[in-house]
Amino acid sequence: MERDFVDWVLARWRAERPDLDVSSIAVAGRLARVARLQGRRLERVCRDIGVNLGELSVLTTLRRAGQPHHLTPSELYRATMVTSGAMTKRIDHLLALGLVERVRDPRDARSVRVGLTPAGLDFVDAAVGPYLEAEREVVAALTAEEQVELARLLRKLLLALEGTAATHGAGS
DSSP: OOOOOHHHHHHHHHHTTTTTOOOOHHHHHHHHHHHHHHHHHHHHHHHTTTTTTHHHHHHHHHHHHTTTTOOOOOHHHHHHOOOOOHHHHHHHHHHHHEEEEEEETTTTEEEEEEEEEEHHHHHHHHHHHHHHHHHHHHTTTTTTHHHHHHHHHHHHHHHHHHHHHHOOOOOO
16 A cells, blocks of 8 residues: 555654554545645646735635625625735735726625626636636545535535634634
């Protein structure tokens, strides 16, 4: 059987501290490592199209919002799970690129919404294909059935964690 980096970590812990139960590392360590490696791959895709992963997340969140592709900055930072400061930086850069615009909220003139410009809509629609292809490459080592099973198990884990976050304050 092939061994991965996490197998090495587990072996080292077992050698150094056989008294510890390190079995959680088999799952949690692999999840963290997969997330890091996938993030690097997706960052390369984003860099090739002229934005970073966080900025593409803003654009895709606005795209998924449906017409008129506008959200408040608060809705954006909650949806993308970043701080308001990080969101402001992302929005400012996307404004400079001409991909988003700030518009007055028609229901409350004191509020501002962020929306895709026509160029932003074209940009995100073109970017989604290469991004999804990179994601498919990440999971290609698994059969279709394995992908369905892994998605089911990860949903179960995520629901448990999201319940904890809701109880203890999301974003902490």
